[in-house]
Amino acid sequence: MAxxxxxxxxxxxxxxxxxxxxxxxxxxxxxxxxGVGFVLLAIAFRVGTDALPxxxxxxxxxxxxxRWSVNDEVFGALTQIYGTLVTSFIALLIAVPIxxxxxxxxxxxxxxxxIKQPVVFLIELLAAIPSVVYGLWGIFVLIPxxxxxxxxxxxxxxxIPLFSTAPSGPGIYVAGIILSIMILPIIAAISRDSLVxxxxxxxxxxxxxxxxxxxxxxxxxxxxxxxxxxxxxMLALGRAxxxxxxxxxxxxxxxxxxxxxxxxxxxVSSLLANQFAEAGGLQVSSLMYAALILFGLTLVVNVLxxxxxRRFSLKL
Amino acid sequence: xxxxLQSARKTETVFRTENLNIYYxxxxxxxxxxxxxxxxxxxxxIGPSGCGKSTVLRCFNRLNDLIxxxxxxxxxxxxxxxxxAPEIDPVEVRRQIGMVFQKPNPFPKSIYxxxxxxxxxxxxxxxxxxxxxxxxxxxxxxxxxKDKLKAMGTDLSGGQQQRLCIARAxxxxxxxxxxxxPCSALDPISTLKVEDxxxxxxxxxxxxxxxxxxxxxxxxxxxxxxxxxxxNAKGQRTGYIVEYDRTEVIFQSPxxxxxxxxxSGRFG
Numbered sequence: 001m002a003x004x005x006x007x008x009x010x011x012x013x014x015x016x017x018x019x020x021x022x023x024x025x026x027x028x029x030x031x032x033x034x035g036v037g038f039v040l041l042a043i044a045f046r047v048g049t050d051a052l053p054x055x056x057x058x059x060x061x062x063x064x065x066x067r068w069s070v071n072d073e074v075f076g077a078l079t080q081i082y083g084t085l086v087t088s089f090i091a092l093l094i095a096v097p098i099x100x101x102x103x104x105x106x107x108x109x110x111x112x113x114x115i116k117q118p119v120v121f122l123i124e125l126l127a128a129i130p131s132v133v134y135g136l137w138g139i140f141v142l143i144p145x146x147x148x149x150x151x152x153x154x155x156x157x158x159x160i161p162l163f164s165t166a167p168s169g170p171g172i173y174v175a176g177i178i179l180s181i182m183i184l185p186i187i188a189a190i191s192r193d194s195l196v197x198x199x200x201x202x203x204x205x206x207x208x209x210x211x212x213x214x215x216x217x218x219x220x221x222x223x224x225x226x227x228x229x230x231x232x233x234m235l236a237l238g239r240a241x242x243x244x245x246x247x248x249x250x251x252x253x254x255x256x257x258x259x260x261x262x263x264x265x266x267x268v269s270s271l272l273a274n275q276f277a278e279a280g281g282l283q284v285s286s287l288m289y290a291a292l293i294l295f296g297l298t299l300v301v302n303v304l305x306x307x308x309x310r311r312f313s314l315k316l
Numbered sequence: 317x318x319x320x321l322q323s324a325r326k327t328e329t330v331f332r333t334e335n336l337n338i339y340y341x342x343x344x345x346x347x348x349x350x351x352x353x354x355x356x357x358x359x360x361x362i363g364p365s366g367c368g369k370s371t372v373l374r375c376f377n378r379l380n381d382l383i384x385x386x387x388x389x390x391x392x393x394x395x396x397x398x399x400x401a402p403e404i405d406p407v408e409v410r411r412q413i414g415m416v417f418q419k420p421n422p423f424p425k426s427i428y429x430x431x432x433x434x435x436x437x438x439x440x441x442x443x444x445x446x447x448x449x450x451x452x453x454x455x456x457x458x459x460x461x462k463d464k465l466k467a468m469g470t471d472l473s474g475g476q477q478q479r480l481c482i483a484r485a486x487x488x489x490x491x492x493x494x495x496x497x498p499c500s501a502l503d504p505i506s507t508l509k510v511e512d513x514x515x516x517x518x519x520x521x522x523x524x525x526x527x528x529x530x531x532x533x534x535x536x537x538x539x540x541x542x543x544x545x546x547x548n549a550k551g552q553r554t555g556y557i558v559e560y561d562r563t564e565v566i567f568q569s570p571x572x573x574x575x576x577x578x579x580s581g582r583f584g
Contacts, residue, residue: 201421208379209434209488210411224424
């Protein structure tokens with residue numbers, strides 16, 4: 001086929017520039033996609049190499065010891081890893097049932113659409129509040145609000161290790177509660193999307209068999225939306241583990257490890273935020289090591305989410 | 317209440333309606349439905365799109381109750397029981413009167429769990445394996461899938477999915493099965509399989525079927541109701557029954573001009 005443009009007939013051949021443009025577009029978007037992946041790898045690589053001295057010095061004992069002494073150059077991040085996991089767990093414990101409940105309520109036809117839409121919008125707006133605002137609110141509103149409750153827990157249930165220390169204001173439980181509010185909109189919005197995506201025919205089938213609304217929701221709709229909901233929870237967990245500002249402001253930033261959620265603590269991200277400015281030498285390397293661990297944790301969560309979503313995704 | 321409905325299963329006329337008018341809000345969707353549906357027969361509803369066939373069908377298991385603006389006047393008797401009497405629970409109605417939908421809609425569960433869903437809801441205490449097998453056999457699906465009961469119902473072919481939905485409906489041993497254009501999403505071979513199945517099922521069940529396919533109605537049904545639709549001054553389209561008789565009468569010597577025109581393919 002000739003490449004020169006035809007003269008009289010309808011030009012069915014594509015012009016050279018159109019072909020070039022097509023190619024260029026593929027290359028450009030391809031470069032963007034690869035570029036993003038490359039940035040991730042570059043960050044991981046840099047964090048990894050900077051962490052190398054600390055990895056060589058402390059090895060796995062970094063994960064199992066809690067001493068963080070700048071003067072002696074001995075570092076262990078157990079307190080922070082523990083704090084990250086515990087605050088995230090508290091956050092999920094609160095946000096998952098509430099988030100799924102909210103999603104269920106808003107995906108059914110309990111509310112007329114003109115009330116439902118604003119409510120959906122408000123909940124999603126929770127995700128738009130900057131985390132430093134959450135932190136500020138945590139310090140001035142949530143901590144005073146929670147303190148009597150913490151004292152009550154300690155005086156009445158102090159024999160349970162979970163509540164065995166007297167609350168001093170900031171603490172792990174405050175951080176967990178702040179996190180739960182921050183991840184609630186993620187869980188609610190994604191769960192609602194997956195519930196709404198369950199085909200109406202399936203719902204009708206359940207009703208047609210004589211299922212009540214609750215039986216339909218719990219035996220048909222929720223299982224059908226399961227993968228989407230778990231995906232949302234995992235995404236929220238990733239957010240909770242990495243969240244820095246609000247947590248740093250309310251957790252107390254103490255390097256002590258305690259079974260009590262009323263005590264102060266710290267998380268990996270709050271450790272990084274608190275120490276990077278004055279750090280040098282092995283301390284920087286240790287911070288990088290801690291960052292690498294956080295990186296790994298979120299990576300594991302995201303991979304798990306992906307596996308669960310694929311494994312249980314709705315086949316229709 | 318279940319016992320009221322259950323003990324009602326006696327008369328030879330399964331459904332009887334008297335001047336049934338069906339509304340969505342102020343809109344009169346279907347008017348003046350007065351018909352009797354006989355037991356162990358296949359009754360077909362035919363007519364052009366929008367004539368209210370499915371709307372009427374969904375009154376018989378109170379599935380329209382899920383639409384908030386829906387209401388009706390007139391009477392609808394299931395055997396001798398007024399189906400819309402205040403003491404009747406729509407959930408229990410649907411346990412007596414099964415439904416198969418236009419688009420095959422198996423649950424995203426295993427084949428076994430699809431069939432066992434209804435019986436489990438009702439707290440069936442008998443041998444579930446046996447019930448599942450019997451239902452699948454009645455739905456002419458057993459031979460296709462007996463080795464893969466754990467496979468997802470949604471992985472079956474369209475025709476198999478629809479037969480699975482029929483098995484699911486008959487597993488609760490209903491009195492009546494409502495079918496809303498059950499073959500419209502199926503290929504011709506699957507359609508014939510379902511039609512053959514209908515002839516076997518009518519020995520045990522009363523079947524109401526909505527269909528767009530006139531050949532299907534003439535082949536498969538014992539009685540046929542022809543629906544039509546007319547617009548009022550405001551442009552609202554209200555459906556009504558033109559003629560209801562034995563199927564051969566409707567197709568060979570209908571009394572009404574409109575029926576004749578429709579069954580001979582001149583409109584609709």
